[in-house]
Amino acid sequence: MYGRSSSARSSLTRCLRVADFMANKPMPEDTLPVSAASDDDRAHLRGRSRQEAQHRVSVEGQALQRRSLDLGFLHNSTITLNMLPNEIFVSIIRHAVSGEDTMAWITRTMGVCRHWRETIIRTPLLWTDIRLSGNMQFSALCLTRSSGATINWYVSEAHVRPPPLDWYSATGSLLALHHTRIKHMRIYLEATITPLVQLYWQLSTIALPVLVSMDLTAVAGLSTQWIPSYLPSLRRLSLHRLSVDVTHLPLSQLTSLDLNNVDLPSRSLASLLDVLKACTSLQRFVYEDTDDMPINELPVAADNRVSLPHIRHFCITATSAHTSSLLVHILLAKQTRVVLYPNDFHPPQDENHIPVLNTFLPRDSAYWPAMKDLTHIMVWWYARDGLTIYADHETTEFWELRPWRSLDYVNLGTDTDELSPVPALVIEHLQIDWPYPSCTAEPLRAVVEELGDFFPVSAKTFVLRGYAEEIPTETWTEP
Known part of the structure; x- marks a missing residue:
């Protein structure tokens, strides 16, 4: 067996030597290809x-x-698309990639052709989304290619497990190096990473001179004292589940404020009114309080009213009682669009008259002058979806086209965001826990009986949806 293998190796060696010898010899004339080679090649x-x-x-x-x-x-x-001026081409790309997967979309788009690849690489504005929950090397590459442009700083994805310690130090170093470039910041901090982020980021000692908007969510254990004090450009602030220190925030310069289940001092209405009182430039306000802990109903003077003359959008999600106690202390502008999501509604145990709107909606039009001009009204009630009310003083496309006439038209609550403009008054998803067995139309009848307390009698449009056939004509004609 050994002799046979040795002989085979010797034969192979000789063959290789012959092949090497032949490879270095000039090729015979008749071996050159005829059809595949030109005269110059030959x-x-x-x-x-x-x-x-x-x-x-x-x-x-x-x-x-x-x-x-x-x-x-x-x-x-x-190609026509590629002959567009770079500014237009880049604008199209930016609109196409807006969303959570911006960088992933851009890297795929770079594979279309070399022209797109080179254009994208040379455009700093396409590399400004810095997502720190992913690959840190890619984040560093984005920072390099953004080439001094203002950047968007994101920690928005929940971690499956806490990141390693070097993640905190690396992101802290990037923050210290590029803090003067951060224009938008959206940070989601889980309870597992909050203590180390506070330690490594040292955000309270860093200036963010060009920061325009900040969206900060902390699952637990974070105060607004962690936010930098020098924010001269900040206009939009969104806080979720933070302890709010009113004295530490630049409220007077804000045009938009979102407070979502925040911890105000003593959880009192007075604290919330103090926040709004300091927001002298506010145009948009969204407040949500869905915590089980009730708000501290400390007495607030009846004449303690906060005027918001510049407000355009005012949205409240809270219990009916909390909504009512807040609205009676707010003076809104006539152009304000009011959106209310009252929850946990429990009407009084009175079979003769059960108020619904009167439990949270002030009758006095002084708090919102537009109330007396709402001449287009729609009331929609289904037990599963709750109560929805639209009211408007403008004859918009929604009222002119009358889409609700179709039996296939779905509940209004699913379409509010698609309406442009949004009606002046929107009340949605009001679930009514009726106190005694009755026909399914009772909540709708109770609301219809109250409409005259709030809206003018000269309504141009009045629409009822949901069990309307069970309401006597004399009831719905009264408003």
Whole structure:
């Protein structure tokens, strides 16, 4: 067996030597290809060894590939889309990639062609989304390619497990290095990472001179004292589940404020009114309080009213009682659009008259002058979806086209965000826990009986949906 293997190896060695010898000998004239080679190719290959011929063919093949790519690049540059000015092309790309997967979409788009790849790489504005929950090397690459442009700083995805310690130090170093470039910041901090982020980021000692908007969510254990005190450009602030220190926030310069289940001092109405009183430039306010702990109903003077003359959008999600106690202390502008999501509604145990709107909606139009001008009214009630009310003083496309006439038209609550403009008054998802067995139309009848307390009698449009056939005509004609 050994002798046979040794003989085979010797034969293979001889064959390789012969092949090497033949490869270095000039190729015979009759072995040159006829159809595949031009006269110039044949002249260059004549008298050369096979190795030399292979090398030359390989070099020329690579040159042809490069030339083919260059021609493809030139061809793509003549396509109508690619002939657009770079500013327009980049604007189209930016609109197409807006969303959570911006960088993933951009990296895929770079593979379309070399023209797109080079344009994207050379455009700093397409590399400004810095998502620190993912690959830190990619974040560093984005910071480099953004080339001094203002950036968006995101920690928005929940971690499956707490990140390693070097993540905190790396992100803290990037923050210290690029803090003057951060224009938008959206941070989601879980309870597991909050203590270490506070330690490594030292955000309270860093200036953010160009920061325009901040969206900060903390699952537990974070106060607004962690937010930098020098925020001269901040206009939009959104806080979720933070302890709010009113004295530490630049409230007077804000045009938009979202407070979502925040911990105000003593959880009192007075604290919330103090916040709004300090927001002298506010145009948009969204407040949500869905915590089980009731708000501290400390007495607030009846004449303690907060005027919001610039407000355009005012949205409250809270219990009916909390909504009522807040609204009676707010003076809204006539142009304000009011959106209310009252929850946990339990009407009084009175079979003769059960108020619904009167439990949370002030009758005095002084708090909102537009109330007396709402001449288009729609009331929608289904037991599963709750109560929805639209009211408007403008004859918008929604009221002109009357889409609700179709039996296929779905509950209004699913379409509010799609309406433009949003009606002046929106009350949605009001679930009514009726105190005694009755027909399904009772909540709708009770609301219809109250409409005259709030809206003018000269309504131009009045629409009822949901069990309306069970309401006597004299009831719905009264408003």
